[in-house]
Amino acid sequence: MEKYDYEELVNSTQSFSPTRLIGRGSHGSVYKGVLKDNKLVAIKKPTRSPEALHDKSKVDNEIRVLSSLRENPHVINLLGTSQDSANGKLLVMEFMPNGSLHDLLHVSTAPPTWPKRVEIATQIARAVRFLHEGLPLVIHRDIKSANILFDSNWNSKLADFGLAVLQLDSPSQVSQPAGTIGYLDPCYTTPSKLSTKNDVFSFGVVLLEIISGRKAIDMSRAPSSIVEWAIPLIKDQVRISEICDPRIALPTFMEPTIRHMLCIAARCVSSNEDQVRPSVAEIITLMENPLIHERVRFPIWTSLLQRMVLLSRRRKLASRLQARSCAATKQGDHHVHSHLSSGTLLLKEVLADVTHK
Numbered sequence: 001m002e003k004y005d006y007e008e009l010v011n012s013t014q015s016f017s018p019t020r021l022i023g024r025g026s027h028g029s030v031y032k033g034v035l036k037d038n039k040l041v042a043i044k045k046p047t048r049s050p051e052a053l054h055d056k057s058k059v060d061n062e063i064r065v066l067s068s069l070r071e072n073p074h075v076i077n078l079l080g081t082s083q084d085s086a087n088g089k090l091l092v093m094e095f096m097p098n099g100s101l102h103d104l105l106h107v108s109t110a111p112p113t114w115p116k117r118v119e120i121a122t123q124i125a126r127a128v129r130f131l132h133e134g135l136p137l138v139i140h141r142d143i144k145s146a147n148i149l150f151d152s153n154w155n156s157k158l159a160d161f162g163l164a165v166l167q168l169d170s171p172s173q174v175s176q177p178a179g180t181i182g183y184l185d186p187c188y189t190t191p192s193k194l195s196t197k198n199d200v201f202s203f204g205v206v207l208l209e210i211i212s213g214r215k216a217i218d219m220s221r222a223p224s225s226i227v228e229w230a231i232p233l234i235k236d237q238v239r240i241s242e243i244c245d246p247r248i249a250l251p252t253f254m255e256p257t258i259r260h261m262l263c264i265a266a267r268c269v270s271s272n273e274d275q276v277r278p279s280v281a282e283i284i285t286l287m288e289n290p291l292i293h294e295r296v297r298f299p300i301w302t303s304l305l306q307r308m309v310l311l312s313r314r315r316k317l318a319s320r321l322q323a324r325s326c327a328a329t330k331q332g333d334h335h336v337h338s339h340l341s342s343g344t345l346l347l348k349e350v351l352a353d354v355t356h357k
């Protein structure tokens with residue numbers, strides 16, 4: 001990790017000019033810098049504010065966590081640090097020129113295609129697995145669409161490690177539960193409830209956001225919470241398509257994949273952390289189902305014949321689902337988990353069917 005001369009960073013940002021400001025976060029401002037060798041970097045500087053001390057410690061924490069990680073294609077790369085006597089440490093990271101997932105979904109006029117959405121979700125899951133399976137283990141605590149940034153090839157990278165916690169931290173170093181409203185696990189109520197499953201909850205919210213194009217919290221809608229809105233629709237298998245972003249038509253060949261991902265999202269945001277909420281390793285196994293990738297990668301080669309086979313299987317699935325849901329209704333079984341697992345099970349049966357024939 002490089003130690004940058006503070007003067008070099010001042011020059012690279014035209015003295016931290018407002019024209020070089022990319023944005024302000026809760027613990028610092030990020031500037032675009034052009035180094036002497038013309039390399040583009042993003043520089044995070046704690047903000048001068050009454051909460052400056054607090055901001056400084058978050059930037060310090062981000063440096064501490066990022067410098068403990070190996071390089072990963074889906075995690076922001078820390079290039080180095082610098083020291084300013086007035087503001088403390090500055091963080092220098094790779095520059096991500098294509099903005100955040102939040103902007104792509106909620107600001108851009110060109111929403112992502114369905115295969116791209118699946119790719120983004122898979123890349124974020126890989127980033128989270130890297131953190132959860134690494135040595136030391138890292139819990140990010142602030143997974144949200146604003147913290148997923150795109151590089152020049154539109155690959156996603158997880159950023160903003162200001163709230164991240166290292167497994168090595170002693171309990172006294174771990175502060176009160178923290179995160180962003182709308183993404184914060186409701187089960188994470190005390191410091192002792194900190195676990196990797198908190199990140200899985202936030203990942204589930206991002207998954208719902210990617211599929212629906214709706215914000216995690218949208219006060220102009222009722223219910224305002226994406227989780228409260230989406231879960232009843234996922235439970236009611238027939239209305240599941242209502243969740244999909246209406247701005248871009250969902251092609252038939254993507255329907256099973258998106259249904260499958262919605263079932264995964266529902267498990268991630270379940271309040272039953274131990275039995276229903278999966279680990280990120282399990283999420284990846286589910287997401288990397290070969291059938292999903294086959295359909296994502298080769299959409300244009302889906303022949304008419306394949307479509308007809310899929311259509312007939314979908315009809316069979318619908319009637320099997322209807323039969324099961326009638327049986328469940330008769331038994332008065334309205335529990336989310338049992339509905340979801342029966343839906344997932346049926347989906348798996350159909351997927352297995354398609355693979356074997």
Ligand SMILES: Nc1ncnc2c1ncn2[C@@H]1O[C@H](COP(=O)(O)OP(=O)(O)OP(=O)(O)O)[C@@H](O)[C@H]1O
Pocket residue numbers: 022023024025026027028029030042044076093094095096097099100142146147149159160162
């Ligand atoms: N490496 C980077 N390259 C390009 N832009 C970046 C980079 N890192 C952060 N940004 C942008 O800088 C702005 C501030 O980022 P920062 O991570 O400090 O806060 P945030 O995630 O927006 O908010 P908060 O800290 O409150 O969660 C955001 O607009 C973010 O997209």
